[in-house]
């Protein structure tokens with residue numbers, strides 16, 4: 001085990017003679033542990049969807065970190081949790097499948113929360129994946145003092161010992177404060193297999209554009225109604241087409257998307273008085289979508305009821321799960 005002191009320094013770049021490496025890493029941890037935010041901080045652009053509510057990440061989003069010596073492809077998985085619905089079970093399957101396929105696993109533990117049964121459950125599962133190097137990442141270090149941080153470092157180290165393995169590294173980071181984020185990439189890179197780059201330079205994610213657009217709409221739709229509709233919203237982009245008859249220097253992309261809810265009674269919450277909420281959702285997400293795609297967008301949103309979609313296999317398939 002080698003714990004890294006909390007200092008902002010990037011390790012020296014390896015000499016040019018060392019082989020190029022490329023591979024996959026995933027961050028695991030309880031919902032809300034800061035995995036998506038960390039992915040974004042490493043990649044430097046918004047690719048995964050973050051929110052202050054658990055279980056917002058539904059799709060495996062890859063962020064790609066391009067370096068001279070390595071290409072690190074980050075797979076952001078949904079949080080592992082006790083499944084209550086069919087959707088919950090599918091999400092956990094996605095998590096486990098991802099773990100078995102990557103080159104490095106980063107276990108994320110927030111510095112400001114005591115190691116709990118949820119963390120232990122995950123680390124126990126990790127202990128069973130023998131071959132893959134595992135890094136413990138203490139996230140959100142900006143929220144605690146050094147004493148609390150030291151205790152957390154010891155606790156996570158002891159937990160691994162208890163379960164019969166050692167972390168390849170233990171790294172405290174703050175994605176929000178941009179502390180040690182570069183160092184984390186430095187530590188992951190040598191753990192990747194020798195390989196030429198797997199993605200063209202400049203690619204930040206291979207997530208299909210339509211899925212990313214749907215996620216941006218869902219994020220905007222969740223804002224402000226999380227208490228009323230925590231997990232009941234799904235978004236499907238039906239169509240993305242360049243508007244015909246536009247001059248070349250004034251393109252417009254037409255996007256048609258459906259916002260699905262589970263019950264008719266939820267319709268009013270999403271749409272808001274006189275349609276104001278839905279309009280806000282459109283305005284807000286359109287801005288993000290235009291930034292992502294680099295083109296002006298006309299966004300057409302419809303609210304539809306997909307009855308109890310979280311429990312219905314047919315509906316789940318239709319909604320892309």
Ligand SMILES: Nc1nc2c(ncn2[C@@H]2O[C@H](COP(=O)(O)OP(=O)(O)OP(=O)(O)O)[C@@H](O)[C@H]2O)c(=O)[nH]1
Nearest residue numbers: 032033034035036037051052054055056057175176
């Ligand atoms: N202060 C502070 N807050 C952070 C940091 N990283 C993440 N957060 C906050 O913690 C919350 C959860 O972050 P996410 O990145 O969405 O967490 P996640 O683990 O991806 O969550 P799920 O998608 O539910 O699995 C958000 O409100 C973030 O802004 C950090 O370094 N410092």
